[in-house]
Amino acid sequence: MANGAMHLALPRFLLNKPIFYISTFFNIFEIVLFFIDGKLNSFSNYLLVTTKRRCTMEFYLAKTLTDTSFEVALDKVTSALKDQGFGVITEIDVKDTLKKKIDVDFRKYKILGACNPALAHQALESNDKIGIMLPCNVVVQETPEGKIEVSTVNPMEAMKPVATPELEQFAGKVTQHLQSVLDVL
Structure with missing residues (x-):
């Protein structure tokens, strides 16, 4: 040549x-x-x-719910997370926070910090800095059209910057669990 x-x-x-x-x-x-x-x-x-x-995958997983109220959806999400081994360890009411802090009216919007202790432990054993990506955020919001949308981080995408075989396996498990949460809603 x-x-x-x-x-x-x-x-x-x-x-x-x-x-x-x-x-x-x-x-x-x-x-x-x-x-x-x-x-x-x-x-x-x-x-x-x-x-x-x-290929570019979405950084989130989501499902839009119809014929349900925000409060009922929030209860369903919390229950579905529990069924998948997650507990809600934080709850941020964005609507109330924005009203209190900057006097802005905002739609119903809550961020749930969901943690599956066994999976979190596995991830932390693999990489002690992975804690910056925990817990998994799950958003329940009322859309401008009046529907309820539930979305969650896509762990497979979120873990790409720190991917190792162990963390890829972990991210796959968490993604399956979070997708199962959305599937039952």
């Missing part, structure tokens, strides 16, 4: 195949390049790198 340049020629058998095969070929080629370049030490890191680069 001239001037140290790398040339890629597709094998003839790939030329008339669906784009999936070509895409897969390039992904495999990319893995090889990562190994050669010393940037990759495991396949899971490759998946993390390519996921970060290729």
Whole structure:
């Protein structure tokens, strides 16, 4: 190869195949390049790198509820969290706080700090700085249209900056639990 340049020629058998095969070929080629370049030490890191680069997931999970009041939704969320092993350790009433602090009228909006002690312990054992990402925030709010929206942090996205195999596994478990909370509402 001239001037140290790398040339890629597709094998003839790939030329008339669906784009999936070509895409897969390039992904495999990319893995090889990562190994050669010393940037990759495991396949899971490759998946993390390519996921970060290729797709953007929402930083939150959410569900809109109809035909329910704010108070009933709040009770349902608290109960569903409890069923998944979470306790509500903080509750911030944003509407009241904004009224008291800056005399602003705001819609019904509460932030629940939810903690699953067993999962929190597991995460803290893996990385003692992970406490800055705890507890999991769950928001219950009344939308301008009068519907109730419940949203929560997406742990899989929140943990990306500090991802290790242990924390990825932890984030996956927490995401499943929080999605289960939303599913039963």
